[in-house]
Amino acid sequence: MRDKLFLLLRFSVTLFRSRQLIYTMARRDIQSRYQGSYLSFFWAFVQPTITILLLWFVFEVGFRTPAVGNYPFILWLLTGIIPWFCFSEGLSNATTSILEYSYLVKKVVFKVSVIPIIKILSALFIHLFFIIVIVLAFHAYGHPLRWCNLQVFYYLFAMIVLLVGLSWITSSLVVFARDVGQLVTVFLQFGFWFTPILWNINMVPQKYQTLMKLNPVYYITEGYRNSFISGIWFWEYPRWTLEFWILTGAIFLIGAFLFLKLRPHFADVL
Numbered sequence: 001m002r003d004k005l006f007l008l009l010r011f012s013v014t015l016f017r018s019r020q021l022i023y024t025m026a027r028r029d030i031q032s033r034y035q036g037s038y039l040s041f042f043w044a045f046v047q048p049t050i051t052i053l054l055l056w057f058v059f060e061v062g063f064r065t066p067a068v069g070n071y072p073f074i075l076w077l078l079t080g081i082i083p084w085f086c087f088s089e090g091l092s093n094a095t096t097s098i099l100e101y102s103y104l105v106k107k108v109v110f111k112v113s114v115i116p117i118i119k120i121l122s123a124l125f126i127h128l129f130f131i132i133v134i135v136l137a138f139h140a141y142g143h144p145l146r147w148c149n150l151q152v153f154y155y156l157f158a159m160i161v162l163l164v165g166l167s168w169i170t171s172s173l174v175v176f177a178r179d180v181g182q183l184v185t186v187f188l189q190f191g192f193w194f195t196p197i198l199w200n201i202n203m204v205p206q207k208y209q210t211l212m213k214l215n216p217v218y219y220i221t222e223g224y225r226n227s228f229i230s231g232i233w234f235w236e237y238p239r240w241t242l243e244f245w246i247l248t249g250a251i252f253l254i255g256a257f258l259f260l261k262l263r264p265h266f267a268d269v270l
Helices: 002-017 019-033 040-062 073-095 102-107 112-140 147-174 179-194 206-212 216-230 238-269
Strands: none
Touching: 019 112, 040 073, 040 112, 073 112, 073 147, 073 179, 073 216, 102 112, 102 238, 112 147, 112 216, 112 238, 147 179, 147 216, 147 238, 216 238
């Protein structure tokens, strides 16, 4: 056990020392993804924006979904769907990252553990832009900034830790079983509705709410809504926060140990 903890500590130090490399490669990842297109990396913002506008038109204009408290539906929608976009893009891209950068694994002495994080960071670049969109949207509807808005960065950190742990698991397993990539896609489709994003959790019986709150992504999306709408701080529900970090911490440790265990075999399989 002590040897495993030492390996994990050394693993964490290696990641910290590679922070400049991770940043540089994440920036290049975004640039290369849209290389050759006229709008370049602006395409990264187009699809989420169109999705948000379509959902707004369907639910607020078509179904005439009522406001949530003093906030129109579009603001409630933004604070839930934008963190979900970041999570889903980060996990799906990080899952196949080892396969995508297989030339680095096979031919170069490279810190393979940073590859999934590169994909997560590139998703975060886009996510930071949409956080600004949330702030501007609330301001446009007459809701100025509040101190509780700052805790969105706490939930952003929570999402990063969760994503890193999950991506180490999925990206290492997909090297040996390519079906894992398809399973992640199905998981994300199911998770979009189970989180929930487009509907309020109070619509289901209390016994099912308890089960759904075990979903760590719901803790994050609800945290964004608490930051901008209800004004509730994360320490006001300590039990839920503790449960989230116990689960997320376990996922992170499992992901790190699994990645360390399987990493020496990547080059042989690829």
